[in-house]
Amino acid sequence: MRIALLGGTGDIGEGLALRWAYDTDHEVIVGSRDPEKARAKAEEYETELDSRGVDRKVTGFTNEMAADRADVVVLAVPAYHLVDTIESVADKLDDCILVTPAVGMKRDDDGFHYNRPKAGSVAALAAGAAPDGIPVVGAFHNLAAGKLANLDATFEWDTFVFGDDADAKSIVVTLAGEIEGLRALDVGGIANAAEVEALTPLLINVAANNDGLHDLGIHIE
Numbered sequence: 001m002r003i004a005l006l007g008g009t010g011d012i013g014e015g016l017a018l019r020w021a022y023d024t025d026h027e028v029i030v031g032s033r034d035p036e037k038a039r040a041k042a043e044e045y046e047t048e049l050d051s052r053g054v055d056r057k058v059t060g061f062t063n064e065m066a067a068d069r070a071d072v073v074v075l076a077v078p079a080y081h082l083v084d085t086i087e088s089v090a091d092k093l094d095d096c097i098l099v100t101p102a103v104g105m106k107r108d109d110d111g112f113h114y115n116r117p118k119a120g121s122v123a124a125l126a127a128g129a130a131p132d133g134i135p136v137v138g139a140f141h142n143l144a145a146g147k148l149a150n151l152d153a154t155f156e157w158d159t160f161v162f163g164d165d166a167d168a169k170s171i172v173v174t175l176a177g178e179i180e181g182l183r184a185l186d187v188g189g190i191a192n193a194a195e196v197e198a199l200t201p202l203l204i205n206v207a208a209n210n211d212g213l214h215d216l217g218i219h220i221e
Contacts, residue, residue, distance in 0.1 A: 015146075028058050075101070155217055
């Protein structure tokens with residue numbers, strides 16, 4: 001399967017790209033608005049993998065070209081760029097799944113807070129911007145990106161997955177579970193997105209106010 005990470009040069013994009021390239025045989029494509037940046041990052045990821053004895057090809061393209069080549073497109077961009085990113089690649093999306101880990105947040109003196117959009121959730125914004133027939137699935141919201149990108153690090157985390165297309169959601173659950181140490185839990189449809197998205201600022205606040213919890217994650221028992 002071909003997985004394109006639009007915004008794959010950023011923190012969560014880097015972590016997912018490295019883990020899928022390291023733990024699976026899926027083809028990983030890095031997307032960016034800047035093709036040179038995408039290619040440079042893809043080479044950086046290849047070098048990191050090679051240093052661990054993993055010979056994998058990671059390619060870098062513009063977001064449009066990356067989306068055109070993918071079966072699954074992960075929108076690894078901030079919430080405020082999400083709709084623009086989808087619209088910029090809309091005519092390249094064909095028979096693929098869109099995955100959004102984006103969370104809307106705001107910050108004040110007390111910490112981080114969930115910034116719920118009028119649509120009800122960031123995932124609902126993505127679903128509204130997606131072309132007809134292209135399913136949107138939410139996943140990977142609550143992962144510590146730095147630890148995810150550190151291939152020396154181990155973890156035992158859960159990620160909550162939601163979406164209205166059962167087949168698309170099942171594929172994303174499988175892809176998530178192929179990352180070693182990550183378990184995907186189905187939490188229903190996009191109507192439940194806000195509850196998942198709101199956990200991210202909570203976890204950031206917990207990490208900021210408690211020693212030794214910088215790279216915390218969620219694990220349900």
